[in-house]
Amino acid sequence: MKYRDVLIAEITPEMEGKEVRVAGWVHAVRRIGKLVFLILRDFTGTIQVTFRIPKDADDETKEKYKQIIKLVSSLSLESVVMIRGVVKRDPRAPRGVELLGKEIVVLNEAKSPLPLDVSGKVDAHIDTRLANRPIDLRRPESQAVLRLMSLATKTIRNYLYDLNFVEVFTPKIIASGTEGGAQLVPVFYFGKQAFLAQSPQLYKELLTSSLEYVFEIGPAWRHEESDTPFHLAEFISVDIEMAFADYNDVMKVLENVIKRVSDAIRDEGKRWLDIIKHEPLEVKLPIPRITYKEAWEILKNEGFDLEPGEDFGTPELRKLSEVLEKEGKTSGGFYFIVDWPADVRPFYTKRGKKDVIGGKEIDLSESFDLNWKHLEISSGSTRIHKRKELEEELKKRGLNPESFEWYLRWFDYGMPPHAGWGMGLQRLMVPMAGIQNVRLASTFPRDMKRLIP
């Protein structure tokens, strides 16, 4: 069966008189006497289909249309239908154009009532929405977030390809934790204990010794006890790693990624932004950099009780971003915190200079976080490319270099200096699509309490 020969958005008043087939979902039905309007929706939009009895029809035709009108007015919302109709220019119709219905085929009748309202008259809690995600995603505002994320992904890919990066896919089933710390997801693997990758970190580093400029957009798993609007047990990580580069080089790549994504969303994503009523960000380059030391001092001034070299929590970052915003030291809400204390960064982070913070000498590192307001969007660093230094860092963190031998041994055979970053894609959509919860930037989010749907 031929279901459609045009998409709904392609129907224009200029097609007056043309017969077309469209397929989609029954978005609304309005019956006015012997006249019935059906609003049909596909992924491109909606169109009004009018069913009426032709005035000059013979009795047989009249009876046929009566049957159709009866059928249409009893259709349940969200039923799937194919409609054959004639395009009619009409100022009374919503887009100045409608279809005069000739035939309707019900492809799948929907049960009612629906678990949530698709037409947008009654809103639903996030829990209801996620529990009924396949139907929730029929709402344009729900779909808009995923469409904007797709646009962001395309933009990132295109830009990195332009910079001679190669897209890679590293293993997602791994033998042991890459860095310790985060809670791993265990899996069985041919009778052995294995885990789902929490990051492509170590593999992407190894690839800099061959492919040099690599990136990956893929899933990562963390079983943290983190039950917040900004954590997922399964999230999409955008990772790059660059040979012969340091953290300043990769920060430049990162800020260009942010700039290009926000520009693309503002321009190409306008239709979806309008649907969710979100104002696009204005990101200007460079994105301001503030050192950890400066941030620490600001927070100390604001009355936070912080040890020198201590990591920042959410309340700290909320305050810090508020201060920076006030001083105009953010760009569309984004800012870098650079030169973190080495001790609060992972073992593969290259050490930098020393500095005195709060009267105490602290070993810094060539590292950065990119934040948007209080939210950590990305973090990265120059990496250590000397085996000996890696071994020392592992030991300092109580990790056993032997269990990292599969990774360390390749540093003996020509590992170049390199740097990179990782970015949470769903977190990036918080500023880009104005969502309050990263779950909304996930098709079927996995979190501490959701495994279905």
Add this chain to the structure above:
RNA sequence: GCCGCGGUAGUAUAGCCUGGCCUAGUAUGCGGGCCUGUCGAGCCCGUGACCCGGGUUCAAAUCCCGGCCGCGGCGCCA
């Protein structure tokens, strides 16, 4: 894991503080009716709910206790 708030038809809400007038209101949906230009159509009739267990009381949606579930904040989180 800790703290706070919440749980009323399919969905979203009012009622709870100050127990009785709740036979639990409204919107949307659903069933039926009227209407040939609606566009969140309108109007009329109907349908459907107090998370679970215990307690207080003459009387509990309402107050108390426990549980379960949800949301937010924090913690945890290269």
